[in-house]
Amino acid sequence: MTPLTSWKDKALFTPGPLTTSRTVKQAMLRDMGSRDSEFIEIVRDVRRRLVALCAEPDEYTAVLMPGSGTYGVEATLSSVIPPEGKLLLLINGAYGERMHKIANVQHIQHKALSFAENVQPDPEALRQALDEDPDISYVAVVHSETTTGIINPIEIYGPIVKSHGCIFIVDAMSSFAAYPIDLKACGIDFLVSSANKCIEGVPGFSFVLARKETLLATRGFARTLSLDLLAQWEGLESDGQFRFTPPTHVVLAFHQALLELEQEGGIPARVERYRQNYEATLAAMLAFGFEPYVERTKRGYIITSFYYPDHANFDFKTFYQKLSDKGSIIYPGKLTHANCFRIGHIGRLTLSDVDALIAAISETLREMNISLPARVED
């Protein structure tokens, strides 16, 4: 087997799990008791640091929930809406659709407002839906729809949701820590993200940033035992512990990742690095002749979808494999109406990784005998 010290993993240009720093991985080389004071102190610091990234600690709190990001979304939707509550879902991609599936499985009364994958949910349609149906008391939307890389304007939805007295739930899985989000200014009551996205930890838990007052008013609403958000919070607040076995190694890695976020210069520095990765990738892809799926003004810098080029020699599996053989992992598309693949810009990646990716794409296109006219964007 390859010894750890000479091991260079392939760079992950994906939506997660992402490339992490060596020191984040090394933080896991410990066996820590889940009820030990050292671990409890680390959990406390993780929760404190998460809130400090986006809100005032007397107004907001952080709940850690084992499982991937979807578990955090399901924990929130299934724990904070009472039987008589009605949820409005704004959908423009696979992750919005996933919330819809959760609402169905959990028997949450709901209404879905669906939009095409390349457009943002229309704020006027939101306003109208809330005006027309006073039973709606909750609104949920995805911030960065990782399906396409489109960014939905939560800062515009928030005030509309609040002016109708509704509770606002945001899946910010792939944008938290990569976009500055002010929870209060956006009127967010519950924001969900996970350990293995832009904080650059490893997979194993999700976290929910909750307005305390709203969370405390959800007693008795939980539809499950293990995903009960309020009960999980109460455990963390009372003795600092998870109710059930915590992913100790993952929490240690995440704590290290939060320290490294601070060392890098916080969210502004991370925004800058990801944006540079995106701009460099985009410029090269346009020069190669690839066409982005989402229009520039709506596109985020988290992940970009590109159409399969209209060329007889293009085959995604071959393209993917050749890039992988050269050390760069890209990602398939997830669209219902268009053939696309995706390139992520997040994780512990810098311009030198992007340069390696661009060189690999250039070589691969040559090997596949694909030559396309360059594109220009305004």
Ligand SMILES: *Cc1c(COP(=O)(O)O)cnc(C)c1O
């Ligand atoms: C990654 C992601 C999720 C969670 O997916 P998991 O596979 O459960 O981690 C949810 N929503 C969005 C927008 C995501 O990018």
